[in-house]
Amino acid sequence: xxxxxxxxxxxxxxxxxxxxxxxxxxxxxxxxxxxxxxxxxxxxxxxxxxxxxxxxxxxxxxxxxxxxxxxxxxxxxxxxxxxxxxxxxxxxxxxxxxxxxxxxxxxxxxxxxxxxxxxxxxxxxxxxxxxxxxxxxxxxxxxxxxxxxxxxxxxxxxxxxxxxxxxxxxxxxxxxxxxxxxxxxxxxxxxxxxxxxxxxxxxxxxxxxxxxxxxxxxxxxxxxxxxxxxxxxxxxxxxxxxxxxxxxxxxxxxxxxxxxxxxxxxxxxxxxxxxxxxxxxxxxxxxxxxxxxxxxxxxxxxxxxxxxxxxxxxxxxxxxxxxxxxxxxxxxxxxxxxxxxxxxxxxxxxxxxxxxxxxxxxxxxxxxxxxxxxxxxxxxxxxxxxxxxxxxxxxxxxxxxxxxxxxxxxxxxxxxxxxxxxxxxxxxxxxxxxxxxxxxxxxxxxxxxxxxxxxxxxxxxxxxxxxxxxxxxxxxxxxxxxxxxxxxxxxxxxxxxxxxxxxxxxxxxxxxxxxxxxxxxxxxxxxxxxxxxxxxxxxxxxxxxxxxxxxxxxxxxxxxxxxxxxxxxxxxxxxxxxxxxxxxxxxxxxxxxxxxxxxxxxxxxxxxxxxxxxxxxxxxxxxxxxxxxxxxxxxxxxxxxxxxxxxxxxxxxxxxxxxxxxxxxxxxxxxxxxxxxxxxxxxxxxxxxxxxxxxxxxxxx
Amino acid sequence: xxxxxxxxxxxxxxxxxxxxxxxxxxxxxxxxxxxxxxxxxxxxxxxxxxxxxxxxxxxxxxxxxxxxxxxxxxxxxxxxxxxxxxxxxxxxxxxxxxxxxxxxxxxxxxxxxxxxxxxxxxxxxxxxxxxxxxxxxxxxxxxxxxxxxxxxxxxxxxxxxxx
Numbered sequence: 086x087x088x089x090x091x092x093x094x095x096x097x098x099x100x101x102x103x104x105x106x107x108x109x110x111x112x113x114x115x116x117x118x119x120x121x122x123x124x125x126x127x128x129x130x131x132x133x134x135x136x137x138x139x140x141x142x143x144x145x146x147x148x149x150x151x152x153x154x155x156x157x158x159x160x161x162x163x164x165x166x167x168x169x170x171x172x173x174x175x176x177x178x179x180x181x182x183x184x185x186x187x188x189x190x191x192x193x194x195x196x197x198x199x200x201x202x203x204x205x206x207x208x209x210x211x212x213x214x215x216x217x218x219x220x221x222x223x224x225x226x227x228x229x230x231x232x233x234x235x236x237x238x239x240x241x242x243x244x245x246x247x248x249x250x251x252x253x254x255x256x257x258x259x260x261x262x263x264x265x266x267x268x269x270x271x272x273x274x275x276x277x278x279x280x281x282x283x284x285x286x287x288x289x290x291x292x293x294x295x296x297x298x299x300x301x302x303x304x305x306x307x308x309x310x311x312x313x314x315x316x317x318x319x320x321x322x323x324x325x326x327x328x329x330x331x332x333x334x335x336x337x338x339x340x341x342x343x344x345x346x347x348x349x350x351x352x353x354x355x356x357x358x359x360x361x362x363x364x365x366x367x368x369x370x371x372x373x374x375x376x377x378x379x380x381x382x383x384x385x386x387x388x389x390x391x392x393x394x395x396x397x398x399x400x401x402x403x404x405x406x407x408x409x410x411x412x413x414x415x416x417x418x419x420x421x422x423x424x425x426x427x428x429x430x431x432x433x434x435x436x437x438x439x440x441x442x443x444x445x446x447x448x449x450x451x452x453x454x455x456x457x458x459x460x461x462x463x464x465x466x467x468x469x470x471x472x473x474x475x476x477x478x479x480x481x482x483x484x485x486x487x488x489x490x491x492x493x494x495x496x497x498x499x500x501x502x503x504x505x506x507x508x509x510x511x512x513x514x515x516x517x518x519x520x521x522x523x524x525x526x527x528x529x530x531x532x533x534x535x536x537x538x539x540x541x542x543x544x545x546x547x548x549x550x551x552x553x554x555x556x557x558x559x560x561x562x563x564x565x566x567x568x569x570x571x572x573x574x575x576x577x578x579x580x581x582x583x584x585x586x587x588x589x590x591x592x593x594x595x596x597x598x599x600x601x602x603x604x605x606x607x608x609x610x611x612x613x614x615x616x617x618x619x620x621x622x623x624x625x626x627x628x629x630x631x632x633x634x635x636x637x638x639x640x641x642x643x644x645x646x647x648x649x650x651x652x653x654x655x656x657x658x659x660x661x662x663x664x665x666x667x668x669x670x671x672x673x674x675x676x677x678x679x680x681x682x683x684x685x686x687x688x689x690x691x692x693x694x695x696x697x698x699x700x701x702x703x704x705x706x707x708x709x710x711x712x713x714x715x716x717x718x719x720x721x722x723x724x725x726x727x728x729x730x731x732x733x734x735x736x737x738x739x740x741x742x743x744x745x746x747x748x749x750x751x752x753x754x755x756x757x758x759x760x761x762x763x764x765x766x767x768x769x770x771x772x773x774x775x776x777x778x779x780x781x782x783x784x785x786x
Numbered sequence: 787x788x789x790x791x792x793x794x795x796x797x798x799x800x801x802x803x804x805x806x807x808x809x810x811x812x813x814x815x816x817x818x819x820x821x822x823x824x825x826x827x828x829x830x831x832x833x834x835x836x837x838x839x840x841x842x843x844x845x846x847x848x849x850x851x852x853x854x855x856x857x858x859x860x861x862x863x864x865x866x867x868x869x870x871x872x873x874x875x876x877x878x879x880x881x882x883x884x885x886x887x888x889x890x891x892x893x894x895x896x897x898x899x900x901x902x903x904x905x906x907x908x909x910x911x912x913x914x915x916x917x918x919x920x921x922x923x924x925x926x927x928x929x930x931x932x933x934x935x936x937x938x939x940x941x942x943x944x945x946x947x948x949x
Contacts, residue, residue, distance in 0.1 A: 246847065254853030267852040268834070268863060275849070 092158040107149040108136055118162050119200050122238040123150040124286050126340055130239050134174045138162050146170055172204045178236050180211035191290030193303030216260045225272040227279050227295055227348045232263050234291040241283035248341055248470055250276045281347035285335055294333050296351050301327030309689035310337055314605030314669035315345035317679050318467050324689035330354055331690045343466040353690055359665035382662040383707035385645040389626030392418035397632030398604035401674030403720040404697040405609040408630050410712050415705035422619050423610040424632030438735055443570045443599040444680030445471050452567030454482045457507050460575025462490035465601045483560050485510050502550040508580035512547045515587050517561035519543040528592030538737035572599040582738040605669045606676035612727050629656055667694050800835055803828055808843050822855050831862040867902045867909035871927050876915035878922035894941055
């Protein structure tokens, strides 16, 4: 534990660890020192000079964001000298800032606006000097840059380096200095991955999200926290809304969102969203009331005599649970299938326990990381960041990827097998672990079927992969000990099974398997029990919740079809009854997080639609067999009980790929829209009807 | 833009020419400027692919290198002409007709000050003073100072070279 230091700040006594800066120490006693270049979580640069404070017994003012505390230090954060110095600094900054606060999106949340008000800097004592050559507009998608508003604080430069590609720096010098890319190229040609981290830290209106423009002023915003639903990693997400509509999203405590979370929300606000139920009438779908639609759905399904359900991976557990109960209970149906191809039940059967799943915290704390598959680096930027941080702390990274990526650049060992042979490489490493006696034999004994499985693995003939035995042994040795996480995406499920076997061989049975997936709630299928897959459906009546099997050609034939979704999807167009659906950011409930635990999500974005569990309960009531739930809380209790009953005995996975759904749905790189963001959204609004969160997937595909 | 057509260097050639420079500086602290000077010496300007290769070798974002390089007037990001023609626009030269000389040279070479001819023969620049005000107005071609009397000769010579 670091030495404690006591000092006085404006007469208050602060006791902080050695190495703390004056600015941070002041915060512990409730004093906020003004700052423009400092941003919590980023390395300080001490360049804006707004945080100047007076130290007793020292002639010069001190820079609070970089100067470390000393025992007995007496700090004055407000004094005539300090205020004069800060006013002067603000006047100089203000003299290069056009100050068009009436139309600036940042107005109300602008730090420069706040401080010029606080320090009464109301006139240009120095004439406004915005140097020539500062572009006021760039053609970048998603992010609007107006360098005439830039105050050169450098926060965006540091944010980009810390969490993303490091594409920004101070270019030129003196009055010509500008924060921009190499050779002032467009962001899209500079390697930008559009995480929006620069926008999130910009203290002024220089960097603004294009899609939040003209949707609401800062002081009109209501903020609500939830989890991002674009992938199963579930980053902290804050949704800001005004006038009953979403204005923007921003990162929560974690401080990071990728391009999907930061800019992908506008599918929720699409004009193309379904906002009223539709029923088929004379061949066409027509708007009707909820009562009429639910009555038609209940009767139509009952008339078919046999009912099955299909549910997608982007609805809450509560919706999945209510859906399962509706189909198998109220509608006497037999099968409820996952549109995602049985992946959740298939993969979880691997271990027999949800505890094996790892989340981002496990990944960041890992000492050994085995990353398998080509889709990790670009498809899951938050995981890439976690790995970067872990490696920065000394973790060893082994990458199995046929190509090169940002991850392979960080790797201690990079194995490059031909695409598709990742599973065999994992088998070879498993064999090497046992042959080299690097496995945890005691732990293996504890697992049902462990001894047999170990014997099978050691005796198996592994097909040649082009990876030499030296490298395989090296990988086995590297991975053998320490907190280890295996992460895989974009590889066949059989590779995941064999990777899971590696984890069991090395005794890592908890928080060790991270399987990012391109959906909010991919493991929710465990609430439904066995899953025969879509091809097993033979029922005549079909209910589809948040899934679009017609778009992938896997739609079973049905004589009566009820679809609940956000958009008029390809499946919905064939339906007899279509019900509108809330998006995951509009729904209160839980999802099963990447780490296998229940994670709360909230209705952070506004919606006029009824909650999904309620719609399903109403349909059950219309069918004459109400669900046993009076409130969301009741459904949640049922979900908790179902999850608790899942904790089975740990077991070794089958190493064959029999019955596997092929591949977990991976995200590829988020391709930027062409020809421009605006035009593209219009195209989307006008025709392409994405499924739940299909917008980003459509772009990614 | 004038002069943006650089002689084509293959990726292999680029790597080969960079290798000795990189091995000279890799692992040395505070050597970025010297390294960039050597790169510029080798290629005539800071070739973009060379910058990327240097950044990769140093495990730095390339923006960082551009941030350093663009601070200094000595670094160029576009190919330079084989002959650098500098028009002195210092006070003495200005009074004695530098603007007219600039106009003339711009017309003769078909480029503006700060640009390079497409054939990479000439780069035309203005400088603030070359330290021989007594000879004003002066123009420098390479490291030769050209006096007013000789200017017509220089222009003719330039024209000949162009032909």
